[in-house]
Amino acid sequence: MAKKELPGVVRNPRHLRKATINDVAALAGVSVGTVSNVINGRGNVSEPRRKKVREAIATLSFTGSLLAKGMRAQRYPVVGLCVPNSTSSNFVTMTDILEEHATGANFELVQIITRHDQQREHDRIERLIASRASGVLLLPTLLAEPVLELLHSSQMPTVIINRFVADEERFDQVLVDHRSAFVAATRQLLEWGHTRIIVATQFPNFSVVRQNIAGINEAIADSGADVSSTIMKCGTNQEEFNRMLAVELRDASRKTVLIASSSLLSAWSIEAFRDLGLRCPEDISLLAAEEPHWAMAAWPSLSCIQQPTRELGRIAWDLLSRRMAGGNDAAVTIRCDARVNFRGSVSRST
Known part of the structure; x- marks a missing residue:
């Protein structure tokens, strides 16, 4: 669910400010695009919706001048x-x-x-x-x-x-809200006994990846547990990725989860596990930061952060x-x- 509502309608704008197309849309219970289509005579807008828009325009004394200036006349x-x-x-x-x-x-x-x-x-x-x-x-x-x-x-x-x-x-x-998602995911991973987290990413400085990492670190700090976390920066070469992952996984003393920051890295991870003779999830767990269309077709089925x-x-x-x-x-x-x-x-x- 979205955490912030869109601006609401001003029911009696004449005493406050001029009505806007947003006010018309809110009062009519339709989208701004629908209001625009009605005013400009475009689109497949049903007659009941057209009537609601026209009534809202009349109620709010909306002149359409703002619309005429802001729409695509030019x-x-x-x-x-x-x-x-x-x-x-x-x-x-x-x-x-x-x-x-x-x-x-x-x-x-x-x-x-x-x-x-x-x-x-x-x-x-x-x-x-x-x-x-x-x-x-x-x-x-x-x-x-x-x-x-x-x-x-x-x-x-x-x-x-x-x-x-x-x-x-x-x-x-x-x-x-990537950070909150990774706080929740990491807390659950820790409850299930994972004590090592590897984040594989091609772009560690991107804001989304930084939020993911911040959420992981927050959950680890809150737990007070002895948890190791590593950022594995990998390039665009799959062979290089396989070599880097093999090095990271030499230490098998901790229960490990690999977090793949993209669908591509998720696919590479599955192939690397096979090449390294690792069983998922018995030897290593895998969590994807996004949900690819093939997530349920993978075996085992892929754990994911599903974005709205x-x-x-x-x-x-x-x-x-x-x-x-x-x-x-x-x-x-x-x-x-x-x-x-x-x-x-x-x-x-x-």
């Missing part, structure tokens, strides 16, 4: 989705969900792959701005400030998704719709809860 119905890669299960699912929302609102969703390259990200965003796109959904690279400044200076409606940018107050952010991708996509699109419609409310940060799914790949014996 822009094309295109939204850019900027992500670091297309291999993450979460990114694939997120793209599908946002594509559904975009299509429903008569937008084209254009995916941009940055490959964690700050310059590539900046160049692609510049092209989106030059092509007069309507908005951007951004999962930024590690050094986000230059591209965020570019988006802000161009007045491009933007929502940051699933990667927290500290001290950023210009743009809405929709995130997963559908909820994340819905909220991100709603926030972006508000911004594209001219909404100028204060930026919000919304955190969604993840779910820990323990399955066969984690040993439960103490």
